[in-house]
Amino acid sequence: xxxxxxxxxxxxxxxxxxxxxxxxxxFEFDDRKLILEMDSFKFLLVRNQDVPTYVEHQxxxxxxxxxxxxxxxxxxxxxxxxxxxxKCKVAIGLKAEEQMDYDRASIKVAxxxxxxxxxxxxxxxxxxxxxxxxxxxxxxxxxxxxxxIVDIVETGNTMRQNGLKVGETIMESSAHLIANKQSFxxxxxxxxxLYEQLKxxxxxxx
Ligand code: PRP
Numbered sequence: 472x473x474x475x476x477x478x479x480x481x482x483x484x485x486x487x488x489x490x491x492x493x494x495x496x497x498f499e500f501d502d503r504k505l506i507l508e509m510d511s512f513k514f515l516l517v518r519n520q521d522v523p524t525y526v527e528h529q530x531x532x533x534x535x536x537x538x539x540x541x542x543x544x545x546x547x548x549x550x551x552x553x554x555x556x557x558k559c560k561v562a563i564g565l566k567a568e569e570q571m572d573y574d575r576a577s578i579k580v581a582x583x584x585x586x587x588x589x590x591x592x593x594x595x596x597x598x599x600x601x602x603x604x605x606x607x608x609x610x611x612x613x614x615x616x617x618x619x620i621v622d623i624v625e626t627g628n629t630m631r632q633n634g635l636k637v638g639e640t641i642m643e644s645s646a647h648l649i650a651n652k653q654s655f656x657x658x659x660x661x662x663x664x665l666y667e668q669l670k671x672x673x674x675x676x677x
Pocket of ligand 1: 605606607608622623624625626627628629630
């Protein structure tokens, strides 16, 4: 039995579609249920940011989560496969009429991804005061809470519609299959079989 943590929403749906392609049957959660048992799999529906936590604590053997979340949490996990879904980037957002001044000594940054933001500005040798927010990050520069933001950009519409523009890309992200280290050794055959099956679905989709 493999326990698989999936992030609620589109990535979980797209991952289950991949399982449907592999096993040629429906993989669907009932209404509000958070657990689905099918064949030799137990799927858990969790919040995106919680997927690595379930996998790190071995409450799930494997999981699907964005590279941005793995990077932010800096956890010790095995990254197995880029599933090619949930593509987005982590980028700077700044007021549409402003330019990013990389010569300045310090800058105020609002973000939910504080580690990614801190690492990025540290590499540029800019002192950053990082303000942690949990959502609606795009508001921060508009109301003077911060100079810039670091956030997820998919289409760029949220930034544009809130008077911001998309600046430098910090990292590209997409959903990855991850595994707990102990699980990977204890259930190596099972995990590698699934890895191969998912890999061929991903390659056929290209
Ligand atoms: C992200 C991000 C933006 C939006 C960007 O939020 O925080 O608000 O998506 O998408 P766009 O470039 O296509 O406009 P998400 O939907 O991931 O929700 P979250 O705040 O719960 O993480």
